[in-house]
Amino acid sequence: MIPAAFEYYRPKDMTGVLSLLGEHGDNARVIAGGHSLIPMMKLRMADVPHLIDLQGVGGLDDIELSANSIRIGAMVTQHDIIDHNGLASAAPILREAALQIADPQVRYMGTVGGNVANGDPGNDMPGLMQCLDATFTVVGLDGERDIPARQFYEAAYMTAREDEEVLTSITMLIPAGGYAYEKQKRKIGDYATAAAAVLLTKEGNTCKSASIAMTNLSDIPVYSEEAGAALVGSSLDDTAIKAAVTAVLGDIDPSEDNRGPVAFKKHLAGVILRRAIERAWSRA
Ligand SMILES: Cc1cc2nc3c(=O)[nH]c(=O)nc-3n(C[C@H](O)[C@H](O)[C@H](O)COP(=O)(O)OP(=O)(O)OC[C@H]3O[C@@H](n4cnc5c(N)ncnc54)[C@H](O)[C@@H]3O)c2cc1C
Numbered sequence: 001m002i003p004a005a006f007e008y009y010r011p012k013d014m015t016g017v018l019s020l021l022g023e024h025g026d027n028a029r030v031i032a033g034g035h036s037l038i039p040m041m042k043l044r045m046a047d048v049p050h051l052i053d054l055q056g057v058g059g060l061d062d063i064e065l066s067a068n069s070i071r072i073g074a075m076v077t078q079h080d081i082i083d084h085n086g087l088a089s090a091a092p093i094l095r096e097a098a099l100q101i102a103d104p105q106v107r108y109m110g111t112v113g114g115n116v117a118n119g120d121p122g123n124d125m126p127g128l129m130q131c132l133d134a135t136f137t138v139v140g141l142d143g144e145r146d147i148p149a150r151q152f153y154e155a156a157y158m159t160a161r162e163d164e165e166v167l168t169s170i171t172m173l174i175p176a177g178g179y180a181y182e183k184q185k186r187k188i189g190d191y192a193t194a195a196a197a198v199l200l201t202k203e204g205n206t207c208k209s210a211s212i213a214m215t216n217l218s219d220i221p222v223y224s225e226e227a228g229a230a231l232v233g234s235s236l237d238d239t240a241i242k243a244a245v246t247a248v249l250g251d252i253d254p255s256e257d258n259r260g261p262v263a264f265k266k267h268l269a270g271v272i273l274r275r276a277i278e279r280a281w282s283r284a
Contacts, residue, residue: 074113
């Protein structure tokens with residue numbers, strides 16, 4: 001299918017983007033890599049009379065590392081994440097997760113900003129960013145504001161970002177300890193049937209902190225505070241892992257689709273989470 005007709009704009013700066021968004025309101029949308037939006041326009045699931053390309057706007061594609069924090073511009077691609085050795089050594093879970101997104105062609109175009117702003121429950125970066133406790137910076141005509149990733153998602157394709165705001169960057173502290181991004185998909189290039197992002201720190205043989213987020217098991221990513229709490233203070237014995245799995249099963253709300261029935265997805269969520277916890281622990 002081909003998309004409905006649209007006007008195409010390529011402003012050279014954010015002022016131009018924001019003024020077009022202000023002028024056209026709900027009838028306008030920004031496009032980054034286009035690998036979620038264009039398919040939706042072709043399927044006529046998105047009607048975008050005014051398409052504003054961010055590719056001409058400077059300053060959105062940098063990765064900045066400081067002693068204890070990371071800032072990723074919204075137009076950084078998934079390939080850039082994989083390719084950046086400094087980033088991979090500061091936060092290896094980012095490369096591990098990005099390598100499991102789609103295929104190289106999609107990753108060359110798909111941006112981190114588009115992935116988190118889209119609000120697609122199947123996207124891998126939102127849960128990952130919740131696990132990392134990242135902050136999203138958005139800008140609008142009234143200025144900038146920061147929104148924690150854990151408070152960004154409201155429903156499928158509905159986020160705390162206003163239509164007239166553009167996501168400009170993602171920041172996070174450099175994570176400590178062990179990590180794992182575990183994803184189950186039907187085939188290479190597919191979205192997750194279930195995925196788990198886990199970060200753990202340990203002191204001796206005791207778990208000191210744990211952060212757990214799940215993907216594509218609800219209409220929004222699920223950061224499970226209770227699951228993390230079930231591991232803290234334990235030596236990650238079977239009882240603690242079972243308690244974490246039980247907590248996650250209480251937080252997710254999968255629905256039946258072509259990736260399987262609800263019972264299968266819940267079972268898979270437990271299997272994926274256990275694998276991710278065990279791998280993160282072995283690296284902590
Ligand atoms: C075959 C295929 C397989 C895929 N598999 C996966 C997968 O397994 N996991 C996964 O996570 N993703 C997957 N994707 C999606 C891919 O990663 C997308 O590229 C990504 O989710 C969106 O990034 P984009 O830059 O292409 O965004 P676009 O398609 O350009 O935009 C997506 C949405 O976000 C909005 N947007 C984009 N940038 C901004 C911004 N800076 N501020 C505000 N709003 C913005 C747009 O208006 C649009 O509504 C797949 C895509 C394809 C085509």
